């Protein structure tokens with residue numbers, strides 16, 4: 706078990722954070738968080754930087770992706786390739 710797997714195994718998901726998600730606020734284009742690979746996602750990433758629930762969002766994404774084996778979209782201010790690296794324990 707990698708350190709990230711141990712971290713993700715602690716506690717349970719608390720979906721209450723989603724009520725404060727900036728990407729869920731009115732006027733946001735949800736497609737920004739699921740843009741094609743290689744396209745600019747700066748709008749989503751800059752929104753995530755201001756989001757008060759970014760750590761909870763990232764942890765839930767990692768929990769889900771650890772189970773599913775697939776990383777998709779911007780979560781917690783991170784791109785899929787970054788989260789994949791985290792789940793592999795930082796290896797390339």
Ligand code: SF4
Nearest residue numbers: 726728753756762781
């Ligand atoms: S960190 Fe980004 S993806 Fe996560 S809830 Fe906030 S705005 Fe949405």
